[in-house]
Amino acid sequence: MSLDTTPRLADADAAFALLMEAHRGLDPAASRALDARLVLILANHVGDLAVLRQALALARNGLAGEDGPGLSAAR
Amino acid sequence: MPQAPPRYPAAPPPASGTDHRRVVLVGGGLVGLTLALDLARHGVAVTLLDEEDSVATGSRAICFAKRTLEIYARLGLGPRMLEKGVTWQTGRVFHGAREAFHFDLLPEAGHEYPAFVNLQQYHVEEWLVEACQAAGVELRWRHRVAGLAPEAAGVTLAVETPQGPYTLRADWLLACDGARSAIRRALGLPFQGQVFQDRFLIADVVIRGEVGFPAERWFWFDPPFHPGQSVLLHKQPDDLWRIDFQLGWDADPEAEQQPARVAARVRAMLGPDVPFELEWVSLYTFRCRRLDRFVHGRVVFAGDSAHQVSPFGARGGNGGVQDADNLAWKLAAVLNGSAGPGLLDSYEAERIAAAEENILHAMRATDFITPKSDHARAYRDAVLDLAADHAFARALVNSGRLSRPAVLAESPLNSADQGGWAGGAPAGAAAPDAPVLCEGQPDWLLRHLGGDFGLLLFDAPDFPTPPGLRPVHVAAEARPGALWDHSGLAAARFGAMPGGAVLLRPDQHIAARLAMPDPVAVRAALERARGGGGLVP
Numbered sequence: 001m002s003l004d005t006t007p008r009l010a011d012a013d014a015a016f017a018l019l020m021e022a023h024r025g026l027d028p029a030a031s032r033a034l035d036a037r038l039v040l041i042l043a044n045h046v047g048d049l050a051v052l053r054q055a056l057a058l059a060r061n062g063l064a065g066e067d068g069p070g071l072s073a074a075r
Numbered sequence: 076m077p078q079a080p081p082r083y084p085a086a087p088p089p090a091s092g093t094d095h096r097r098v099v100l101v102g103g104g105l106v107g108l109t110l111a112l113d114l115a116r117h118g119v120a121v122t123l124l125d126e127e128d129s130v131a132t133g134s135r136a137i138c139f140a141k142r143t144l145e146i147y148a149r150l151g152l153g154p155r156m157l158e159k160g161v162t163w164q165t166g167r168v169f170h171g172a173r174e175a176f177h178f179d180l181l182p183e184a185g186h187e188y189p190a191f192v193n194l195q196q197y198h199v200e201e202w203l204v205e206a207c208q209a210a211g212v213e214l215r216w217r218h219r220v221a222g223l224a225p226e227a228a229g230v231t232l233a234v235e236t237p238q239g240p241y242t243l244r245a246d247w248l249l250a251c252d253g254a255r256s257a258i259r260r261a262l263g264l265p266f267q268g269q270v271f272q273d274r275f276l277i278a279d280v281v282i283r284g285e286v287g288f289p290a291e292r293w294f295w296f297d298p299p300f301h302p303g304q305s306v307l308l309h310k311q312p313d314d315l316w317r318i319d320f321q322l323g324w325d326a327d328p329e330a331e332q333q334p335a336r337v338a339a340r341v342r343a344m345l346g347p348d349v350p351f352e353l354e355w356v357s358l359y360t361f362r363c364r365r366l367d368r369f370v371h372g373r374v375v376f377a378g379d380s381a382h383q384v385s386p387f388g389a390r391g392g393n394g395g396v397q398d399a400d401n402l403a404w405k406l407a408a409v410l411n412g413s414a415g416p417g418l419l420d421s422y423e424a425e426r427i428a429a430a431e432e433n434i435l436h437a438m439r440a441t442d443f444i445t446p447k448s449d450h451a452r453a454y455r456d457a458v459l460d461l462a463a464d465h466a467f468a469r470a471l472v473n474s475g476r477l478s479r480p481a482v483l484a485e486s487p488l489n490s491a492d493q494g495g496w497a498g499g500a501p502a503g504a505a506a507p508d509a510p511v512l513c514e515g516q517p518d519w520l521l522r523h524l525g526g527d528f529g530l531l532l533f534d535a536p537d538f539p540t541p542p543g544l545r546p547v548h549v550a551a552e553a554r555p556g557a558l559w560d561h562s563g564l565a566a567a568r569f570g571a572m573p574g575g576a577v578l579l580r581p582d583q584h585i586a587a588r589l590a591m592p593d594p595v596a597v598r599a600a601l602e603r604a605r606g607g608g609g610l611v612p
């Protein structure tokens with residue numbers, strides 16, 4: 001399987017709003033905790049290391065910082 | 076230690092000032108003693124040098140894994156370890172004040188040895204010394220290797236003793252001199268890897284009488300009695316409990332080892348009413364690193380001198396004992412001419428792969444236990460929060476992936492499966508145990524394997540084995556001359572059909588599986604398992 005980046009959300013605005021809503025009233029630490037839990041839950045739902053790796057590479061793309069050694073070394 | 080440690084008599088240096096031995100082993104620690112004993116049982120004369128005159132001091136390795144126990148069983152020490160050790164197989168993980176989950180390390184029955192026994196390293200070393208003495212190992216206590224010069228066909232060592240120095244020539248030098256190996260440094264070999272920025276406090280605590288903890292491994296993340304850090308608890312024999320407190324990098328090593336300070340931490344954990352005595356306190360930081368190569372001409376490294384891992388997972392001692400198990404029969408075969416020196420290349424290939432696996436697991440566990448950044452901690456805590464209610468998150472909790480036997484899947488000594496095998500232990504795996512009946516008596520399969528090459532034959536007719544290969548018959552029905560696989564577990568665990576054969580190495584690892592063995596194929600697999608270039612008689 002490979003990462004599907006075609007538009008898949010029938011109601012994209014609603015999906016974005018859901019994400020925003022979930023963070024409402026949380027301080028930065030709690031927000032970070034929520035994101036971490038969400039990533040773990042969705043990563044398990046995806047259930048495929050190859051797809052996860054592609055998603056991480058895509059997410060990391062263009063962000064400043066050192067090369068992501070973990071991404072390639074984890075192969 | 077509960078009783079005074081044994082003291083062994085220092086050996087005088089040779090009168091002539093020089094000496095020559097075929098096999099010299101430096102380091103009478105856990106791994107060196109195991110290797111010396113195994114070599115002696117293979118008929119190799121070994122001279123062992125150690126700079127001390129006793130066994131390990133204080134609390135070091137405590138968790139001896141099933142595979143290690145099986146290796147010690149082959150060397151005659153298994154029952155003693157089982158009798159003295161604390162058997163356990165359940166691990167519990169706590170997060171904050173509540174249990175996140177627990178796991179069972181050996182959920183199936185039908186193995187002679189349990190997943191783990193806890194036992195102090197000094198007890199095991201003392202028994203190993205006795206066994207080495209009985210097996211004729213020459214033990215030279217208080218002989219310190221101070222320098223060495225490698226040569227084409229050996230090594231010359233400069234040895235120091237309380238009664239003066241001498242020169243020792245060795246055809247083979249086995250470097251089991253631990254994490255700070257002087258031999259490694261004398262050869263200028265890089266030993267690189269990662270240091271973890273954390274400090275752990277070890278306390279061995281004597282608690283007599285009733286204790287509210289069972290014989291299980293308990294691991295706490297962020298417990299109320301030690302907030303923000305982790306704690307590990309293990310039961311040892313002699314009413315001794317081992318507690319590891321994570322302290323963080325900023326902890327003051329001097330102050331933290333003050334008995335009053337340690338006692339306060341222990342009291343916070345046990346509660347105010349539990350009387351205890353501190354028996355041992357030490358502080359450690361840890362690293363994961365290894366040598367690039369384990370074999371350097373006539374110098375062979377094993378144990379902590381070759382690789383070092385963080386303790387979570389109990390992979391240091393257990394990994395080193397598997398080095399010894401792997402090396403002994405190979406060096407013996409090279410020395411007695413039944414294999415060429417190339418066989419030692421397989422020691423390196425197999426044990427470097429195993430060390431890599433141990434380092435990988437140890438690093439991952441350490442990263443989980445000691446998050447290096449805020450985001451790492453956020454993910455770690457998210458996993459722990461989810462783990463109480465969700466099985467998928469439990470799989471992500473890493474409080475140490477406990478030592479499992481290395482599967483030597485890529486070994487050059489393995490042959491490809493011949494014919495069809497219905498699962499079961501593959502080539503490269505250590506042979507699984509199974510209950511059998513031997514002449515009507517309850518027995519265990521592994522007791523009949525190892526020491527030399529064996530051909531395990533499942534319901535096979537008489538089979539002509541070449542010299543040096545011992546047939547072991549297993550049968551589904553009671554039959555004279557065969558072990559009775561009355562439960563069917565032996566055949567199932569090997570994935571064997573009637574008529575199948577499994578070639579086992581002297582270290583009980585599987586070298587080949589032949590569904591329809593014929594003498595030519597068996598000989599070829601045996602030849603390969605001896606390193607290919609051997610002079611098979």
Ligand SMILES: Cc1cc2nc3c(=O)[nH]c(=O)nc-3n(C[C@H](O)[C@H](O)[C@H](O)COP(=O)(O)OP(=O)(O)OC[C@H]3O[C@@H](n4cnc5c(N)ncnc54)[C@H](O)[C@@H]3O)c2cc1C
Nearest residue numbers: 102104105106126136137138220253378379389391392393
């Ligand atoms: C705190 C702690 C907890 C641990 N817990 C576990 C665990 O639960 N399970 C596990 O499997 N492992 C554990 N380990 C790891 C385990 O203790 C080591 O991996 C094991 O002792 C390695 O054995 P070794 O024989 O290679 O080295 P060592 O046991 O260190 O032995 C080296 C020997 O070489 C001798 N020597 C050194 N230099 C010289 C010289 N120049 N000349 C002569 N002799 C010399 C020393 O006197 C010593 O006897 C733990 C380690 C620590 C520190």
